[in-house]
Amino acid sequence: MSSAVNATSTTHSHSLAPVLAILVGASVWGFAWYPYRLMAGLGLGGLLAAAATGTIAMLIGLVALRRSLHTFRCSWIIIGIGVASGVTNTGFVWGSVNGHVMRVLLLFYLTPVWTALIARWILGEKLDWAGIGLIVLALFGAGLMLWTPEAGIPLPATAAEWSGLAGGIGFAFNNVLSRLAAHRHPEMRAELRVIVVFAGCAAVAALTALVTQPRLPEVAPGDLWPLLALVLGLATILVSCNAVTQYGLQRLPANRVSLLMLFEIVVAAVSSWWLATETLTLKETAGGLCIIAAGALSGIVHRPRPAATVGSEAAAQT
Template identity: 30%
Template sequence: MTTTRAETIAMAAIAISGVLWGVFWIPLRALETSHVTGVWAVAYFQVLPTLLLAPIILFRIKSILNGGTSLLIGGALAGMSLVLYAGALIFTDVVRALLLFYLTPLWSTLLARVTQGEPITKLRLVTIVLALFGLGLIIRLEQDFQIDMNVGDWMGLASGVIWAFAAVRIKSNGPGTGIDFTLVYFVLGSAFALALTMLPLDGAGTLPSLDAIVSVLYWMVPIAIVLIIPPAFALMWGATVISPGLIGILFMTEVSVGAITAAIWAGEPFGVREALGVLAITTAGALEPVYSLLRSRKSAA
């Protein structure tokens, strides 16, 4: 497989994973009706896939340990980021959580420029401007640039910043380490999610009963196998192949899916302003991959 082909596959995998994670909020919030509430729902979503992956984790433990500090730091940052993102989906509106997290292309692009010398192209600047424009529309950024931020909003913002650091760290390790990064992400993410349950957050929920935990396994296990684990592997592998800034832009497919499904099933606002915001962000996410594909076809011809 050539590098170009690997990058094309990575871009497609990440974009599709974004679509799948666009409905991630639905089962996460569904746990609320089953008495697995607040940050305990976040912990459930992290711990269950980790337990399902336990045989693979044990099989690759030597490889993980050989990965050293860099692997552990990258996996820990990824785990912290995506746990905070899941928390944001609990504590604030779905669309606000999505878009505050998806400021990450800005942080990732700047970090990749500083740490890896990656050039900031004109096309990348256009995608960032479009994404920020869409973000401003949806969160209704007023002329005085004041935003009323709750704890969920801060979680969403922090998760995007932390993911930028995680993506740069993962990319610096290069191809071939995606599986181990994913496994470390699940293990250390589980530890961080459990630690989050100890914080005195309003609406954090209480420790669910064993009956409540068991009662949702029949639908949570398939969701973990289909909706959580494969996109995580695609994301972590893709992070070893393509640039951190591009990952964030590609994953913006989640914004469109999340905004539309939240409007339909959660009753969140979705008018002309929100539609224009989603259009701007979706366009930003599509520009660079489409341009790359067209350039590859032109070169091949």
């Protein structure tokens, strides 16, 4: 009896650890907008802050994963993952630094819409009626959140909101290309994509800063050390967060991960209300709930059926 109880508790602990890993990762990203705003306030700017943290995170990843570098493979898929990750991070950082955090993040989380369409295009995955219904629900929520009688067409109203939307599209490309890379480059260690991701974040943010902010930032001498501490601290946290998240990704089905990652929105809502006194109107909240529901239902609708169920259905059909 005691051995059965111990086995059950061990199983629960093993199943709980990956869930906690995903929730920790989601929490970090739900709060990450704040240190980026602090760095922007100290004179570095959101884009250069993203470039600096991405560069340091990449270097940390190179040192930590140096023994796996021999498995690295370069192809258009790997380059695409880097570019998509850069667009994702740049869109998220610039949007959350310069806009309303929750509106930007909710537009970012239209990702299931773009993932379904991009997977249909690149991977040839079929889009069933349930998937189409979830796309309609998510777009309806976005339209409800963005619509104002004066503006007419429900489109993002600010550059920050467009940035969040672009970041979500980049995230969708990243998801699809990562799945493609797993099939095309099975010999490449999955952890090495962390280096590719941060390299893309650094490169895209730096190029965007070069185009939009050609002048060097002006940082007060007294702010230099706090700024450096923020950059190093955030880069270390992001690398650790990515490692923790990878632990969960390798042990949980993708549909469950997509549901757990929505916890980021909860953390962002609380942190933006607490730290920036930002709130949503009733209409914006209703639209946001539609987007969250579409993301949650996409994880449920596309959940793979158990083999036993599939086998019994096949037997019934014969």
